[in-house]
Amino acid sequence: MRQKSTVAFGATWLAAIAALAAAPGAAQAAQAADAAHGKQVFATCAACHSDKPDAIGPSLRGVFGRKSGSLDDFRYSNAMMRANLTWNEDNLRAYLKDPQAKVPGNRMPFGGLRDEKDIDDVIAYLKTYR
Numbered sequence: 001m002r003q004k005s006t007v008a009f010g011a012t013w014l015a016a017i018a019a020l021a022a023a024p025g026a027a028q029a030a031q032a033a034d035a036a037h038g039k040q041v042f043a044t045c046a047a048c049h050s051d052k053p054d055a056i057g058p059s060l061r062g063v064f065g066r067k068s069g070s071l072d073d074f075r076y077s078n079a080m081m082r083a084n085l086t087w088n089e090d091n092l093r094a095y096l097k098d099p100q101a102k103v104p105g106n107r108m109p110f111g112g113l114r115d116e117k118d119i120d121d122v123i124a125y126l127k128t129y130r
């Protein structure tokens with residue numbers, strides 16, 4: 001009895017997914033920034049931005065819309081303290097592409113992301129990471 005209802009539930013799910021895939025606009029949605037993929041990209045960042053007290057980098061929870069260098073419990077470089085940015089799409093894109101070009105002298109030991117799609121997607125994920 002129990003198993004039967006699980007199967008029925010599974011079939012409903014499949015039907016729902018099939019309907020979604022067939023929906024007009026699905027192709028466009030696939031082109032748009034993809035926060036789920038961004039979460040995978042974020043695994044690279046999480047090596048340093050881990051939210052732990054001994055993390056190498058500052059917590060990125062709520063970083064979208066936050067002022068740069070503004071967490072009290074992280075010792076930023078002077079460069080980051082002086083950057084005077086409010087993290088948004090544009091400056092995050094520039095910083096993640098080439099951290100040293102955007103904030104010269106900052107000490108994030110990361111060369112940047114090369115793939116534009118990875119950058120868009122990780123920003124989409126950061127918007128949801130609170």
Ligand code: HEC
Binds near residue numbers: 076
């Ligand atoms: C090897 C460690 C490391 C990696 C990997 C890394 N970061 Fe960082 N990140 C840092 C450090 C350290 C800082 C602080 C820089 C400073 O104070 O100059 C920083 C700062 C930042 C800031 C500014 C935060 C603030 O509070 O103003 C953002 C945004 C950021 N990183 C995003 C990312 C993203 C997104 C990724 C992955 C694509 C990433 N970082 C990968 C170490 C890292």
